[in-house]
Amino acid sequence: MNKTFKSFVFSLFVTLGLPAFAETSILNVSYDVSREFYKDLNPAFVKYWKDKTGETITIKQSHGGSSKQARSVIDGLQADVITMNQSLDIDILHERGKLIPKDWQKRLASNSAPTASTTVFLVRKGNPKNIRDWNDLVRPGVGIILPNPKTSGNGRYSYLAAWGSVIKKGGSDADAKDYIHKFFKNVPILDAGGRGATTSFVQRGIGDVLLTFENEVSLITNELGGDRFEVVYPGISVLAENPISLVDKVADKRNSRKVSQAYLDFHYSDEAQAIAVKHSLRPRAEGASDKYKDKFKPLTLFTIDEVFGSWANAQKVHFADGGVFDQIYVK
Amino acid sequence: MTQVITANHPSLRKRKQKNVLPGFNLSLGYTILYLSLIVLIPLSAAFIKTTELSFAEFWETVTTPRVVASYQLTFGASLIGASINAVFGLLTAWVLVRYSFPGKKIIDALVDLPFALPTAVAGIALTAIFAGNGWLGSWLEPLGIKVAFTPLGVVVALTFIGLPFVVRTVQPVLEDLEAEAEEAAASLGANRWQTFSRVILPALYPALLTGFALAFARAVGEYGSVIFIAGNMPMVSEITPLIIITKLEQYDYAGATAVAVVMLVISFALLLAINGLQWWSSRRNGSAR
Structure with missing residues (x-):
């Protein structure tokens, strides 16, 4: 008691x-x-x-x-x-x-x-599709894996990095739009989150290149067998601030x-x-x-503000309903 | 369905006018309170949130091509999945009730597994099996059949999670259905098909429809298992629950609830239709019992 x-x-x-x-x-x-x-x-x-x-x-x-x-x-x-x-x-x-x-x-x-990362490419050992930079991603027959930009911050950075790579080379918005349309023609699936995309690429063997954060790539190569993949640094990418x-x-x-x-x-x-x-x-x-x-490999990194004005603006133009991303799929 | 049978049981039918147990008002009051707390209040919150949008905005949100494509996939795949389960669930229930064989208990227990498994686990397992490098996928893909990351994959996942509903609703009714009825039909000159379609099936219709409706309703709302196997391509393999999650990810609460409301209304209409069908069929076959 x-x-x-x-x-x-x-x-x-x-x-x-x-x-x-x-x-x-x-x-x-x-x-x-x-x-x-x-x-x-x-x-x-x-x-x-x-x-x-x-x-x-x-x-x-x-x-x-x-x-x-x-x-x-x-x-x-x-x-x-x-x-x-x-x-x-x-x-x-x-x-x-x-x-x-x-x-x-x-x-x-x-x-x-206080910290940042950037979007880089992970390709299969020996880089069989010879992917070196953003231009190589839109070649016919290349499968790109990235998470859905509408549901994943990781996917959003990859999308904006792809768009910015065109703008930073002197391309117009129309050029960038053309590029991003070709880009998503090569995307076979859209996982909801970053880890899901990693699983599709690594475990299911889908696609030729995975777009994800630099720190995520080092985690993959450390934990899931570094000998099966290679990291490719594109000439230019986005500064992903945390x-x-x-x-x-x-x-x-x-x-x-x-x-x-x-x-x-x-x-x-x-x-x-x-x-x-x-x-x-x-x-x-x-x-x-x-x-x-x-x-860290020295890279030319652009900020979201530099290319898109602000995050809020990037969100409104590209990812809001009926935005540029939606237009890729709905003609 | 067992309630229906007991209510119609001759021993109870006589006393229909007067209930043995008192407390109708109390129990009805409790039922309404309970349903309100658990079902009506949360659901009405969805409707209230939608009123933040004007009707034009609401209509635009719920009729964009991407959202419409997702309704077609969600409701289409759910109907196909539930139909497959109606056929094979009936078969499974039949085998489990009418035959005895070694390992029957284990098979019986297996039926419930889709209930117990976390849906994400089911989704990952199905994807691993049906992906191009998986056990089944590596056989199917050379034949030109792609399952994972296509609408077909969605059907597979929805069939998987719906199986127990049909089996578990049909099974008890089938157990109550005496084999003598079939023997009587046969001795009166009915052939096998006639026995099945005129004697067995009418008795099973209400239970079968209930199982179908439950499997369908479950499939419509399913999220966890589908997103892994669907591939989630806009206009092709994007389910409506994913559209809702996508809107929430963008802090578009009103848009998300607008789509949810449309889903609720369609689901409710379809379930009401199935219930109506059930009522109609049990009335039509009432004399057969």
Whole structure:
């Protein structure tokens, strides 16, 4: 009897006690494939914070498809910080619910993106179709695998990289449109997400070239047999920024602004940038890109803003219903 | 279907006027409350969200060629899948009820597996088998039959997930159907086809239609298993649930619910038609019982 009572009181304390100590933990809501990166970064920050302030902090992670994650935050998931792979999924927190200020991206260095990646090609061993650059992708008989740009941030970057490759070579919008039509004639299937496209290419043996992030490519070659594939770097590609932001409304409500801000700043520290490099993410903090110059192939990278004005504009013109992407399939 | 039989059972029919157990008002009230909480309120939320759009916007959203192509695929493939299940599910139920053979219990349990398996697992497994380098795909593709990443793949996935519905609705009715009825028909001079079409099938129609309707409804809403095998090409192999997810990914809540509402209305109309057919057939065959 006594024992039962004790365990009852204990469980009551556990349940009721959690919110009381809530400020010692923060929640980072992130996209799907940042898991491995944060598994290394979070313990480093916990240690840093303990050394600096003596406080023990817990960082909780939530991962999932990026738009779905952003929707959860809008719908009330108590995220102190949000870390995404495109600014569109953070902009929405301002547009719906006003959780963050409009100019959130100006608050941290390098467009609030401490790390970045880019779209590269993965081809089968020996590069049997001799794919070297964007032009080779639209040759008849080449199968291109990429996730659906309408459902996947990864796919969106690949699409915009393909479009921008034409514009950056001096092509007009009409040239780019012509190119992108030929491009999607060579796309046999559209998986909903990046990992699905990887599976189709690697396990099902479909297509001749996979378009995906540089850091995803290194994961594939490390984990799924590097001897079966080769990485091809196109002459030009897109800079895929991974922006981070405080979710002001939640952080103020939970009184966690100080530690959350420190967590975000920590992304730019030497230690965190080294962890990013380990996960094949391009470091973006001042000085870091020079320091790790020999780790990454030098590429001409253009930003979304440079070619498309802004992410919001790119989304509206290309991926909204009836946009350029839809017109490829509906004549 | 067992309820229908017990309700018509002679021992109960006499007391139809007066229920043995009291509490009609209470139980009806609870039924309505329960249905409202679980079904009506969530579904009406979809309708309310749609009102954010003007009618012109709504109409444009739900009639764009890509969305229309997806309705055709979703409802077409679901009907084909449910029809295949109606035929082979009936056959399976027949074998399981009328014959005894070693391993029958295991086969009986196998039927329920599509219920238990997470749909994503089913989708990945089917894709692995039917892809060009898979066990079956590598045999079928040289013959010019492509299953994975085509609308045919969608039919395969929807057939897979719908199988238990027909078997499990037909089975108990078939168990109640005495073999003596068939013997009587035979002794009265009916040939095998007549026995099947005039004696067995009419008794099974209501159950078969219920199973068909359930399999169909399940297939229409199926997402997890289909997206892996469909290839998801716009205008060709894109199902309506994927269109809804795509709209949500773009924060187009109103557009997503608009398409969902159209799906709900079509599904409801079709299910109502199937129910009507069932009512009609059980009335027509009521005397046969």
